[in-house]
Amino acid sequence: xxxxxxxxGAAPALAVEGLGYAYPRAPxxxxxxxxxxxxxxxxxxxxxxxxxxxxxxxxxxxGLVPHFHGGEIEGAVTVAGxxxxxxxxxxxxxxxxxxxxxxxxxxxxxTVAAEIELPLEMRGDDPSSTARAVEEVxxxxxxxxxxGRTVDTLSGGELQRVALAAALVTRPSLVLLDExxxxxxxxxxxxxxxxxxxxxxxxxxxxxxxxxxxxxCLAAADxxxxxxxxxxxxxxxxxxxxxxxxxxxxxxxxxxARLFSLAGIAPLPTGVRQARQALALRExxxxxxxxxxxxxxxxxxxxxxxxLWVELxxxxxxxxxxxxxxxxxxxxxxxxxxxxxxxxxxxxxxTAAGxxxxxxxxxxxxxxxxxxxxxxxxxxxxxxxxDELPGEAGTAAxxxxxxxxxxxxxxxxxxxxxxxxxxxxxxxxxxMDGEALPGLVALDxxxxxxxxxxxxxxxxxxxxLAGRGAGVVVATHDVEFAAExxxxxxxxxxxxxxxxxxxxxxxxxxxxxxxxxxxxxxxPGVVTPEQGAAVLRGADGGDG
Amino acid sequence: MRSPxxxxxxxxxxxxxxxxxxxxxxxxxxxxxxxYSSPLVLGAVGVAVALAGYLAGAGSAVxxxxxxxxxxxxxxxVVNALVVNRGETVLARLGDWPLLGQVDVTAEALADGAIFxxxxxxxxxxxxxxxxxxxxxxxxxxxxPIAGRSALTxxxxxxxVPVAAADAARLRDAARLRGPGAAEAGRAPLxxxxxxxxLDRAVDVAATLELRGYSLESRRAMHSSSVGGQxxxxxxxxxxxxxxxFYLAGAxxxxxxxxxxxxxxxxxxxxxxxxxxxxxxxxxxxxxLVLSGFAPYRRKPRRRRV
Numbered sequence: 110x111x112x113x114x115x116x117x118g119a120a121p122a123l124a125v126e127g128l129g130y131a132y133p134r135a136p137x138x139x140x141x142x143x144x145x146x147x148x149x150x151x152x153x154x155x156x157x158x159x160x161x162x163x164x165x166x167x168x169x170x171x172g173l174v175p176h177f178h179g180g181e182i183e184g185a186v187t188v189a190g191x192x193x194x195x196x197x198x199x200x201x202x203x204x205x206x207x208x209x210x211x212x213x214x215x216x217x218x219x220t221v222a223a224e225i226e227l228p229l230e231m232r233g234d235d236p237s238s239t240a241r242a243v244e245e246v247x248x249x250x251x252x253x254x255x256x257g258r259t260v261d262t263l264s265g266g267e268l269q270r271v272a273l274a275a276a277l278v279t280r281p282s283l284v285l286l287d288e289x290x291x292x293x294x295x296x297x298x299x300x301x302x303x304x305x306x307x308x309x310x311x312x313x314x315x316x317x318x319x320x321x322x323x324x325x326c327l328a329a330a331d332x333x334x335x336x337x338x339x340x341x342x343x344x345x346x347x348x349x350x351x352x353x354x355x356x357x358x359x360x361x362x363x364x365x366a367r368l369f370s371l372a373g374i375a376p377l378p379t380g381v382r383q384a385r386q387a388l389a390l391r392e393x394x395x396x397x398x399x400x401x402x403x404x405x406x407x408x409x410x411x412x413x414x415x416x417l418w419v420e421l422x423x424x425x426x427x428x429x430x431x432x433x434x435x436x437x438x439x440x441x442x443x444x445x446x447x448x449x450x451x452x453x454x455x456x457x458x459x460t461a462a463g464x465x466x467x468x469x470x471x472x473x474x475x476x477x478x479x480x481x482x483x484x485x486x487x488x489x490x491x492x493x494x495x496d497e498l499p500g501e502a503g504t505a506a507x508x509x510x511x512x513x514x515x516x517x518x519x520x521x522x523x524x525x526x527x528x529x530x531x532x533x534x535x536x537x538x539x540x541m542d543g544e545a546l547p548g549l550v551a552l553d554x555x556x557x558x559x560x561x562x563x564x565x566x567x568x569x570x571x572x573x574l575a576g577r578g579a580g581v582v583v584a585t586h587d588v589e590f591a592a593e594x595x596x597x598x599x600x601x602x603x604x605x606x607x608x609x610x611x612x613x614x615x616x617x618x619x620x621x622x623x624x625x626x627x628x629x630x631x632x633p634g635v636v637t638p639e640q641g642a643a644v645l646r647g648a649d650g651g652d653g
Numbered sequence: 654m655r656s657p658x659x660x661x662x663x664x665x666x667x668x669x670x671x672x673x674x675x676x677x678x679x680x681x682x683x684x685x686x687x688x689y690s691s692p693l694v695l696g697a698v699g700v701a702v703a704l705a706g707y708l709a710g711a712g713s714a715v716x717x718x719x720x721x722x723x724x725x726x727x728x729x730x731v732v733n734a735l736v737v738n739r740g741e742t743v744l745a746r747l748g749d750w751p752l753l754g755q756v757d758v759t760a761e762a763l764a765d766g767a768i769f770x771x772x773x774x775x776x777x778x779x780x781x782x783x784x785x786x787x788x789x790x791x792x793x794x795x796x797x798p799i800a801g802r803s804a805l806t807x808x809x810x811x812x813x814v815p816v817a818a819a820d821a822a823r824l825r826d827a828a829r830l831r832g833p834g835a836a837e838a839g840r841a842p843l844x845x846x847x848x849x850x851x852l853d854r855a856v857d858v859a860a861t862l863e864l865r866g867y868s869l870e871s872r873r874a875m876h877s878s879s880v881g882g883q884x885x886x887x888x889x890x891x892x893x894x895x896x897x898x899f900y901l902a903g904a905x906x907x908x909x910x911x912x913x914x915x916x917x918x919x920x921x922x923x924x925x926x927x928x929x930x931x932x933x934x935x936x937x938x939x940x941x942l943v944l945s946g947f948a949p950y951r952r953k954p955r956r957r958r959v
Contacts, residue, residue, distance in 0.1 A: 144938035198863040207864050214857035223790035231866035257662045487827035500813050502834025539834020
């Protein structure tokens with residue numbers, strides 16, 4: 110914890126007392142009797158499963174709840190001395206900044222400079238102080254080169270930084286972030302978290318960050334608040350949080366903590382650095398043992414790309430997004446397709462599915478392909494599941510994804526995971542020979558905003574699809590998820606394949622595209638907590 | 654894919670000028686297109702706006718607007734030729750048509766239609782150059798004090814239109830990816846889905862505007878206008894050193910066009926026979942108009958010899 114940054118004794122950055130809230134027409138409250146206080150300059154991580162109330166608490170702290178969403182509210186919320194229930198989001202904008210999950214919907218101007226200037230202009234600041242504030246926040250977030258650009262030419266990571274700059278330009282005492290890294294690749298995600306930590310330390314701004322991928326940000330946090338069913342289930346230090354989650358809700362645990370827990374080492378580490386220090390102190394030698402990667406058995410190719418070049422045009426600027434890709438995927442394989450934002454993952458899948466035409470080379474999917482794009486809701490256009498999937502082909506597809514019981518349901522009433530499986534069934538329908546799947550099932554970035562239990566369900570579904578004989582390829586930024594489901598990882602960089610091999614090998618061979626366990630142990634082939642624990646138990650026993 | 658008409662920041666004088674100066678300049682050229690029927694003058698205005706667009710770096714917008722304008726102009730020429738039977742130079746007698754009766758295609762009707770078409774092309778190019786070169790944020794900022802609600806609506810629309818276009822492209826892709834055993838997506842369900850998505854997006858954008866303090870500004874504006882009757886705004890539009898150039902060019906173009914019109918420069922009529930006068934006033938105005946297209950010219954910085 111940064112003692113200088115946290116100015117104890119000053120008015121709290123956020124004080125919530127007995128807060129209860131229910132959205133309009135909601136059957137049960139989203140928040141129930143929440144009482145928390147965040148000191149100025151504190152960096153607090155808000156953990157919890159999906160629908161536990163994290164986003165609602167953030168919205169209450171910036172005034173969107175109840176002023177924008179309506180509903181019934183009780184209790185008190187004070188932000189830097191301002192009553193958030195009495196004051197609207199406009200008044201609160203001076204003391205609190207808010208950054209939501211989807212950067213696309215957080216920009217309202219055409220150019221980056223205008224977007225960052227807007228809150229100051231609304232406040233009535235004069236042009237000279239506005240220009241200085243914009244320049245300073247742009248320098249702090251390393252985006253001065255973006256100021257003259259239009260927002261529709263920015264990448265997701267750049268857009269998220271611009272949204273953060275617009276939230277910070279008024280120099281608020283508190284900034285709220287709702288899963289800001291969920292759409293970012295590991296590199297951009299790590300950069301954003303450490304940028305927040307730096308601003309927290311240098312500017313003294315308090316940070317309340319809601320995240321699912323806790324391994325990304327636990328080490329940066331001073332404190333963790335865990336929510337469950339709209340109530341605070343835990344409030345304490347990151348170290349204590351790991352001990353609590355291990356006993357109360359293991360789905361909230363981090364891979365490094367699970368590694369230590371399985372290996373019987375205490376205390377549980379909050380990050381890679383602490384884990385390495387703990388292992389060094391115990392003199393557990395790592396680096397000697399490597400897990401042998403199993404060679405994949407050759408089978409029929411279900412995707413065959415040869416010398417594949419694809420060009421996309423953005424404005425006046427055509428760009429080769431895929432540059433001579435050679436790739437073959439086989440039946441029954443579970444493959445993670447990884448790489449930075451813009452590396453060409455989605456383009457490769459769309460080209461395989463026939464949505465894009467190559468400018469050179471060819472790609473074939475001999476057994477057919479079912480592609481689920483990034484937004485499964487795009488597939489759901491009717492108000493009854495049975496109307497989306499009529500006939501025997503539809504029923505067979507619903508059976509494959511385990512939704513045969515939901516024929517009469519409205520897709521909007523299904524849970525997020527069920528909607529995703531329904532969309533997959535729509536893509537599969539009619540492509541199956543009886544219960545046999547098409548050659549390739551491709552899923553594009555399906556884990557955004559998912560908690561670990563839903564990811565586990567997806568891992569099981571992928572294993573089932575591969576077990577039925579389909580090759581399954583998943584484009585993802587989530588290295589921990591890739592380590593769970595994939596047997597092979599293809600890493601794209603700027604439109605070319607820069608690594609292709611067994612998952613254990615690829616995910617332990619770098620830093621950004623490596624699991625937390627791989628970064629702790631730095632052992633070839635060791636990427637999951639279970640593998641790491643086996644190595645640690647062996648090393649510990651061997652060393653005496 | 655980005656629209657060629659979308660605003661692109663560039664370091665040119667037209668982009669740096671205030672919206673009012675840019676509108677004065679391009680608006681004056683468009684006004685001349687409405688004032689005159691002489692093909693020479695209209696052609697000169699067309700050359701001027703295209704030149705202005707190319708010099709401002711908006712060549713793709715000029716080309717796209719020309720294509721679009723020609724696609725609109727061609728039907729105008731054809732329809733005018735079929736519907737209007739005036740004119741003495743009959744090029745073709747097409748007999749009796751239902752509703753239209755006797756259809757004679759005359760050179761005069763074709764010329765008259767071509768003038769309408771040319772005017773449409775010129776105005777579209779002028780608008781395309783405006784769209785590609787004038788920062789909409791600055792336009793909205795200028796509008797806010799005088800028409801807050803309209804500016805808010807324009808802000809929402811200007812943000813939501815490209816987002817809705819991207820949503821529509823995604824929905825089309827998803828529709829193409831439905832398996833052959835799934836029900837066809839259909840236009841009506843897709844449109845409903847797009848509308849529902851747009852409403853969700855609108856709510857998100859409105860929430861962002863709230864967080865940026867938009868409602869605060871409208872309240873402050875109301876308060877300040879009600880107290881003392883004067884709204885003192887600390888925010889001022891930034892002026893550009895190029896503003897004077899565009900105001901001057903616009904004023905010169907408009908004054909010259911009006912003066913030349915009074916002097917009989919618009920010496921063209923299509924009926925009963927085509928007459929095109931090329932008097933000194935017409936020629937001088939046309940030359941002036943073409944020269945006005947150089948207003949966005951940007952001198953390269955001189956290198957100082959050491």
